[in-house]
Amino acid sequence: MRKLGRKWRWFHRMGSPRWFYEITGGWLPWLIPLAFSLLAIGLFWGLFLAPPDARQGQSYRIIFVHVPASFLALVGYYVLAIAGAVGLIWRIKMSFILMKAAAPIGAALTFIALFTGAIWGKPTWGTYWVWDARITSMLILLFLYLGVMALQRALVSTDTAFKASAILALVGTVNIPIIYKSVDWWYTLHQPATLKLTSSSTMHIEMLQPLFFMICGFYLFYMLVLILFARLEILQREKSSRWVRSLVSEDCVI
Amino acid sequence: MSNIARSTHPGLMAYVRRDVSLSIRSNSGAYAPLLFFCMVCTLVPISISPNPQKLAELAPGIIWIMALLASLLSIERIFVFDYEDGSLEQMLIAPNMMAFPVLGKIIAHWLVTGLPLTFLSPAIGLMFALPNNAYGPMILSLAAGTAYLSLVGAVIASLTVSLGRGGFLISLLAVPLYMPILVFGTSTVTYAVAKMPWSAPLATMGAMLAIALVLCPLLASWALRVTNGG
Amino acid sequence: MVFPLPNDFLLEADDVSYVRDDMIIFEDVKLSLSEGEIVHITGPNGCGKTTLIKILTTIITPTRGAVYYKGRSASDVRYQYLSDLLYIGHKTGIKSSLNAEENLLWMAAADGIEDNRIVLDALSMMGFDSGLCHRPCGQLSAGQLQRVALSRLVFTEKHIWFLDEPMAALDSVSIKAVNQCIASHLERNGAVLITSHQPIDFHPVRKFELTNWCL
Numbered sequence: 001m002r003k004l005g006r007k008w009r010w011f012h013r014m015g016s017p018r019w020f021y022e023i024t025g026g027w028l029p030w031l032i033p034l035a036f037s038l039l040a041i042g043l044f045w046g047l048f049l050a051p052p053d054a055r056q057g058q059s060y061r062i063i064f065v066h067v068p069a070s071f072l073a074l075v076g077y078y079v080l081a082i083a084g085a086v087g088l089i090w091r092i093k094m095s096f097i098l099m100k101a102a103a104p105i106g107a108a109l110t111f112i113a114l115f116t117g118a119i120w121g122k123p124t125w126g127t128y129w130v131w132d133a134r135i136t137s138m139l140i141l142l143f144l145y146l147g148v149m150a151l152q153r154a155l156v157s158t159d160t161a162f163k164a165s166a167i168l169a170l171v172g173t174v175n176i177p178i179i180y181k182s183v184d185w186w187y188t189l190h191q192p193a194t195l196k197l198t199s200s201s202t203m204h205i206e207m208l209q210p211l212f213f214m215i216c217g218f219y220l221f222y223m224l225v226l227i228l229f230a231r232l233e234i235l236q237r238e239k240s241s242r243w244v245r246s247l248v249s250e251d252c253v254i
Numbered sequence: 255m256s257n258i259a260r261s262t263h264p265g266l267m268a269y270v271r272r273d274v275s276l277s278i279r280s281n282s283g284a285y286a287p288l289l290f291f292c293m294v295c296t297l298v299p300i301s302i303s304p305n306p307q308k309l310a311e312l313a314p315g316i317i318w319i320m321a322l323l324a325s326l327l328s329i330e331r332i333f334v335f336d337y338e339d340g341s342l343e344q345m346l347i348a349p350n351m352m353a354f355p356v357l358g359k360i361i362a363h364w365l366v367t368g369l370p371l372t373f374l375s376p377a378i379g380l381m382f383a384l385p386n387n388a389y390g391p392m393i394l395s396l397a398a399g400t401a402y403l404s405l406v407g408a409v410i411a412s413l414t415v416s417l418g419r420g421g422f423l424i425s426l427l428a429v430p431l432y433m434p435i436l437v438f439g440t441s442t443v444t445y446a447v448a449k450m451p452w453s454a455p456l457a458t459m460g461a462m463l464a465i466a467l468v469l470c471p472l473l474a475s476w477a478l479r480v481t482n483g484g
Numbered sequence: 485m486v487f488p489l490p491n492d493f494l495l496e497a498d499d500v501s502y503v504r505d506d507m508i509i510f511e512d513v514k515l516s517l518s519e520g521e522i523v524h525i526t527g528p529n530g531c532g533k534t535t536l537i538k539i540l541t542t543i544i545t546p547t548r549g550a551v552y553y554k555g556r557s558a559s560d561v562r563y564q565y566l567s568d569l570l571y572i573g574h575k576t577g578i579k580s581s582l583n584a585e586e587n588l589l590w591m592a593a594a595d596g597i598e599d600n601r602i603v604l605d606a607l608s609m610m611g612f613d614s615g616l617c618h619r620p621c622g623q624l625s626a627g628q629l630q631r632v633a634l635s636r637l638v639f640t641e642k643h644i645w646f647l648d649e650p651m652a653a654l655d656s657v658s659i660k661a662v663n664q665c666i667a668s669h670l671e672r673n674g675a676v677l678i679t680s681h682q683p684i685d686f687h688p689v690r691k692f693e694l695t696n697w698c699l
Contacts (some may be wrong), residue, residue, distance in 0.1 A: 105281050140430045147427040151413060154423050155481075158505045163480040164413045168427060171409060171473065178462075183433040186441065237506060272590065281582045286550050340575025346543050348594065349566035483504075483535075483544040 015092035017234040018243055022229045031227070035220035042213030050207050059123045062116050064211060068218035070113035070138065076106030076222065080148065081173040084166030094230075096162035097237070099169065100152055101229035107145035114138055133184035140179050144172040147161060158237070199200065265350065269358025270365070277331070277366045284366045287324035291371055294320050295378050306383035313382035314443030317392065320378075320397070321439075322373050322432055325400055329407035330365050330424050332359055333415045333478065342415070346482060352475035360408045368400025382448070386449065391446035391456065398459045399439040400472050405463075405470035412477040435462060493555070494519050494675050495540065497642055500549035502535060509535055512549070515692055517644070521616035521665065522676040524684045527694035533679045534574065536694065537646050540677065541571045570595070570642040572650060576633035580622030584612060584632045587621055591633075595640040607631075611658050626653040634658070637665040645669065647678045 053060040080102040087095035117135060118128040129135070136196035149163045155161035238244045264272070277284040299318050326360060345355050375396050376389055384392070410428040417423060438455040445452035467483040495517040502509040511530040517523055525533050538544040540551055540563070542558060553565040553611040578587050588603045597603070608614060610631045621629060630653045639643070647664075651659050659682070666676055667686065678684060 140433060143426065143430040147430065150423055150426055154414070154417055154421070156416075157483075160416070160481055160483065164477065166412055167473065167477050167480065168410075171431065173432070178434045179430070182437040186437045240506075264590065268593065276579060276581060324495045335579075339576070339579060340573055340577040341579065343538075343543055343571070343573055343575065344577045344591075345568055345593070347541050347569065347571055483538065 010237055015090070015094050015239055017094055017097060020094050020097075021231055021234050024231060027227065028224075031195075031220060031224050035217060035224050038213055038217030038220060042217050046207075046210035050210050053207070056124055060207075062120045064214045066113060066116040066120060067211060069109050069116065070219050071201065071215060072222050073106055073109040073138070073141060073230075076102055077169075077176065078146065078173070078209050079226075080106060080145075081169045084169040088163060088166050088170075093162075096166065097230050097233050098163065098226065099166060100128060101226050101233055103145055103149045103152065103165075105225050105229065107142060107149065109222075110138060110142040110145060114142065131187065133187045134179060136183045136187070137176070137180040140183075140224045141176065144169075146213065147170070167188050264355065265351070266361075269355045270362045271361030273359050274365055276335075277362070286368050287328040287367045288374060290327060291320045291324045291374065292378070294323070295381070297467060299382075304422045307384045310384055310447065313379060313384045314388070314392070314440045314447060316382070317378055317396075318376055318436055318440045318443070321368075321375070321396055321400055321474060322403060322436060324371055325367055325403040325407060326425055326428055326432070329363065329404065329411050329428070330414070330421070332363050332404075332408055332411050334419055335410070337415045337482075338418075342478065342482065346479065346484075352478070353471040356408065356412075356475045356478070357471040358465075360404050360474070363408070364401050364404040367405055370399070371400055372396040387449065388443055388446040391452045392443045395439045395442040395459060396457055398463050399435050402435045402459065402463045403468050405466040406435075408474045409470050409477060412474040413443075413481060415478065416481050435459060438462070462474040490627075493517065493552070496552040496555075497540060498552060500536075500539060500546045500551065501538060502544070503530065503547045504535075509662055509663055510694060513694070515540075517675045517677055519673040519675055520579055520670050520677065521688070521690065522670060522684070522686055523690045523692050524564075525677065525679045525692045525694060532695045533694055534648055535679065537571070537573070537648050537679065541569060541646055542566065558650065568643045570636065570640050570644070570648060570678075571646040571648075572633055572636065573646075573648045576629065578621050578633055581620050582596075583618050584624070587632060588635055591636050592639065595636065595642060597639055597641075602639050603635070606635040609638050610635045610661050627655060627658070630654055631658055634662055634665075637662065637669070643674055645676045645678075647676065647680075649679055649681070651682045652681050656667055 042064060047061055050061070052058050080099050082096045083099035083102060086092060087099060114135070117138075121130070122128050148169050151168055152161045152165045155164055235244055298312070302312065333342060336345065338372065345352060348355065372393055375392055379389055379392060405430050407424075410424055410431070413423060414427065422454065432476050438459045441455040442452045442459070445455065493516045500513045500515075501511045513536065515523070515536075518584075525536065529532055534545060539546045542551070542562070553561055553568075558565045577591065579590075584607060585600070585603060588607065589598075589600065591600055592598065592603050604614075604617075607617065612628065612635065616624060616628065621632065624632070630650070634650055634654075638665040646671045650662055654662065663685070666678075669676060670686070
């Protein structure tokens with residue numbers, strides 16, 4: 001009985017924006033240098049130290065941005081959908097705030113993935129764009145992100161906006177695999193395997209090491225930006241509450 | 255006898271009848287998507303080429319895109335009038351499960367847009383020099399596909415119901431979700447044109463329709479509760 | 485087992501609070517309604533009268549607290565509760581392309597009545613001009629629309645009525661007719677919950693004041 005009480009108290013506290021704001025405030029001094037140093041190491045290693053690719057030469061180096069970005073673009077959608085689902089089921093406001101924060105970050109990452117992919121595609125396959133299953137589903141993913149953001153913005157009541165965009169995010173989650181499979185099936189139908197994008201198995205270990213750093217760095221960077229966006233949203237939403245006011249006046253004194 | 259036993263709340267069929275007659279009575283509503291479908295289809299040969307061979311190649315995709323757009327244009331009407339005049343609140347407090355009236359409204363939407371489109375499509379196919387063997391698959395795929403479009407569109411329409419009419423948001427939200435059915439719909443017709451067996455994509459469409467038939471009314475009624483403040 | 489409220493209130497709101505967009509609309513509202521009783525909810529504009537009625541009719545879920553129907557949670561006995569309530573809000577649910585009779589027949593079906601005669605009688609009792617009967621409701625005035633919607637009160641057999649500003653657009657003759665309907669409903673042990681800026685002239689009317697929490 002007591003255990004349950006403690007568990008629920010923890011749950012309740014986690015749902016409180018103020019608690020989130022205070023606890024993440026302590027994380028930031030660690031998270032910021034860690035994320036940026038990992039990114040710096042990964043970039044330097046990947047762009048200058050790693051050997052050039054046997055077939056693609058120097059142009060392959062864009063994967064050190066492209067791969068982590070597309071990876072997190074996908075992960076980000078699940079973060080968004082899970083945060084939305086948790087918010088819907090347990091009615092936790094903080095979860096909705098995280099969902100709202102995850103949408104623009106995910107959209108930006110998806111855009112970076114598409115953009116770097118196009119740049120990479122030109123020297124490698126001679127074209128900026130192909131209607132390949134992966135690329136097409138990435139584009140749809142961007143639309144899904146934009147849709148969640150647009151719905152969030154359009155609905156006047158924030159409570160309704162949170163719930164409605166969470167439902168939309170869940171519907172989108174069901175659709176992502178269907179979209180991917182259908183586009184994949186459609187593409188193989190129209191263009192029987194002219195180019196294979198999957199060649200990760202041939203990657204040299206010296207290329208994988210900096211890539212690993214970049215992926216870790218992107219993960220931390222994603223977390224960092226998510227936390228910062230969520231903190232901003234908390235301050236905006238709770239601007240009339242006493243703790244935010246005292247926080248602001250404290251800052252002014254210093 | 256208690257009054258609970260006597261009350262006969264309008265169910266699925268009552269909503270189908272009511273919504274069909276309402277959209278027929280409203281001045282332009284029911285026919286506008288159909289007209290749109292025909293008008294845009296006449297633009298295609300003019301803008302691309304009157305060459306029958308080229309048209310026959312494009313026909314499956316064009317007919318399908320037009321069907322999708324026609325359904326998209328009309329889907330916002332499914333709940334927005336009910337929201338404006340308060341019928342939706344009455345639906346929310348009906349004791350029966352809300353998914354049934356919602357399904358009734360979706361069926362009505364399909365009966366006034368998807369089904370006439372399906373019947374109209376052979377005429378468009380004729381004008382686009384579609385080969386004879388493709389008509390059957392086209393009609394079947396459109397019948398199943400437009401029903402799917404109405405079902406999925408209803409979920410999106412219920413999320414955006416409080417935003418009123420004439421918004422672009424509904425298109426932004428619905429188009430990504432319409433993508434898979436478009437792939438299988440056009441494939442069915444393209445296969446038939448190429449004289450390949452077309453039952454596989456059609457069967458996939460049937461499976462998707464079956465799933466949507468179960469899930470979408472539930473999702474839409476949940477979303478309607480949420481957007482009405484629940 | 486804990487029985488929450490062993491009482492014979494037809495309807496009870498127990499410490500209902502509603503927070504919307506980080507704004508407290510109202511807090512810890514206690515409200516009860518017995519058979520044969522009329523409660524008049526009053527309060528300034530924007531104090532949440534309509535929201536309270538929507539919470540009581542289960543359209544809106546309260547942030548805290550619950551609604552009880554005959555001592556049991558309304559969400560547990562949802563079917564029985566909703567079968568027993570009638571709600572006429574600001575937006576009355578009238579379709580502008582249907583005429584008055586058709587509109588009322590649809591609503592009557594929800595009340596368990598499928599007889600055209602009863603519906604037509606109700607319209608004339610409410611003072612609705614029979615010459616307008618075949619016009620689509622989109623051509624009618626606000627007061628006439630209100631009369632069409634309120635004609636339900638004549639024939640409905642539901643127990644609990646929720647009327648949100650029913651008199652707003654009515655003339656004195658129709659107000660009289662509505663009051664008559666309410667009186668006979670109370671005599672039959674029905675219950676009425678009403679919001680209105682007009683004074684309600686029933687003898688045992690209980691006032692329920694909602695204060696403005698937003699201030």
